[in-house]
Amino acid sequence: MLSKDQIAQRIAKELQQNWYVNLGIGIPTLIANHVPKGIDVIFQSENGILGMGPFPFEGEEDADLINAGKQTITAMPGAVIFDSATSFAMIRGQHINLTVLGAMEVSDSGDIANWKIPGRMVKGMGGAMDLVASAENIIVAMMHTNKRGQSKLLKQCSLPLTGVKCVKKIVTNMAVLDVTPQGFKLIERAPGVSVEDIQNATEGRLIVEEEIPEMIF
Amino acid sequence: MDKRVANVQAACEGIESNMTLMLGGFGLCGIPENCIAELVKKNVNGLTCISNNAGVDDFGLGLLLQKKQIKKMISSYVGENDEFERQMLSGELEVDLIPQGSLATRCYMGGAGIPAFFTPAGYGTEVGEGKEVRWFDGKPHLLEAALTADFAIVKAWKGDHFGNLIFKGTARNFNPMMAMAGKITIAEVEELVEPGELDPNFIHTPGVFVQRIFQGEKYEKRIEQRTVRTRQS
Numbered sequence: 262m263l264s265k266d267q268i269a270q271r272i273a274k275e276l277q278q279n280w281y282v283n284l285g286i287g288i289p290t291l292i293a294n295h296v297p298k299g300i301d302v303i304f305q306s307e308n309g310i311l312g313m314g315p316f317p318f319e320g321e322e323d324a325d326l327i328n329a330g331k332q333t334i335t336a337m338p339g340a341v342i343f344d345s346a347t348s349f350a351m352i353r354g355q356h357i358n359l360t361v362l363g364a365m366e367v368s369d370s371g372d373i374a375n376w377k378i379p380g381r382m383v384k385g386m387g388g389a390m391d392l393v394a395s396a397e398n399i400i401v402a403m404m405h406t407n408k409r410g411q412s413k414l415l416k417q418c419s420l421p422l423t424g425v426k427c428v429k430k431i432v433t434n435m436a437v438l439d440v441t442p443q444g445f446k447l448i449e450r451a452p453g454v455s456v457e458d459i460q461n462a463t464e465g466r467l468i469v470e471e472e473i474p475e476m477i478f
Numbered sequence: 479m480d481k482r483v484a485n486v487q488a489a490c491e492g493i494e495s496n497m498t499l500m501l502g503g504f505g506l507c508g509i510p511e512n513c514i515a516e517l518v519k520k521n522v523n524g525l526t527c528i529s530n531n532a533g534v535d536d537f538g539l540g541l542l543l544q545k546k547q548i549k550k551m552i553s554s555y556v557g558e559n560d561e562f563e564r565q566m567l568s569g570e571l572e573v574d575l576i577p578q579g580s581l582a583t584r585c586y587m588g589g590a591g592i593p594a595f596f597t598p599a600g601y602g603t604e605v606g607e608g609k610e611v612r613w614f615d616g617k618p619h620l621l622e623a624a625l626t627a628d629f630a631i632v633k634a635w636k637g638d639h640f641g642n643l644i645f646k647g648t649a650r651n652f653n654p655m656m657a658m659a660g661k662i663t664i665a666e667v668e669e670l671v672e673p674g675e676l677d678p679n680f681i682h683t684p685g686v687f688v689q690r691i692f693q694g695e696k697y698e699k700r701i702e703q704r705t706v707r708t709r710q711s
Contacts, residue, residue, distance in 0.1 A: 307578065308504045309648050319706040324507065324699035325635075325647035331505035331558075332705040342647060344654040344682075345504070345530070346586040349579025353597065372602075382567070383575065384557035390605060391579030394598035425602035 312340025508649030589658020630660025641688030
């Protein structure tokens, strides 16, 4: 099984030269630490910056420079700041090459639920609905099962949806899967995890073709 | 032309109970601290507040929530506030949650004279319930209406007598669109300068959108999530 940091590390291998990338809160944020050598990507934060850098050194925090998680950040050389409407024009207009976000549930047709649990305090969707509705390339980073051991990869989402038919790829602590018209297609296994383990932890339609390789880091 | 007003009291003149206000900011970044404090003092209530977030318990819009001055919040994310949660769950506070990009664009449209736009955000979710759907390029879109407000209250870094504004860092966020969408727009700035001092090439909000401007005091600029890295020795 992968740690959260290893999930981020595996997703980082998907990054391509000169991509603009939007990372959600949680596991996706960790991807910035694993950008492969020789690959230049620019991180967007939807509150209005392209070229988001690492956290500032202690004592250099600037209240006027935060990311969408309200964390203090830095700006890389060549960074640019803009307003929220421009920021979502980049997202809606598909100028951002990759969006990575967390999820509570994903269905085998690519629906995603990640903003609301009935009966619990609703915090809001933030920018997630805009991101999933428009991004051409969406990777979900999440654990394969929830805290009660139930699959988060389902035939149909049970929670209120954030978007429909939008997720393209999922990287969990157990596997890498593509979302295809026929369901989840198993691409890679985490080290030490068998195809059977993944089948048992996946409630939605799972396609297993030929030998499934183990992930290489 | 001179849009300067003497102080925050003069800036907030005419704001009454049951009005709709837009307030700039993302989290606690770029919020109009002086005007929020004045609204608490004025004790206006029944307010509808359009703002991306709702502050924290003891800062930002949380200060108005504590005194139960807000009737309805229109926001995209409201997570950081216990009093907000209490009022929402007890039904005292009405909450309309809107996808962040739709919120930003709806404010922009309110100021730009565009009554509505189609966006894919929220299609197939509860946000889309009851909204008109149209298909463009093989993809479903929701019709979302423009937003306006009786007063828009924004915070900028620098401004001049004409109401021209420059923002600093990610404190820009929702402020420029909200400045456009207020029937009356109040700008509080950290530094009020003479016309001509701001380079026209680098003004973010043209003064035509702003009716009142003043220099704010004692900016606290609270940090919500202080995240740092340690220096490698």
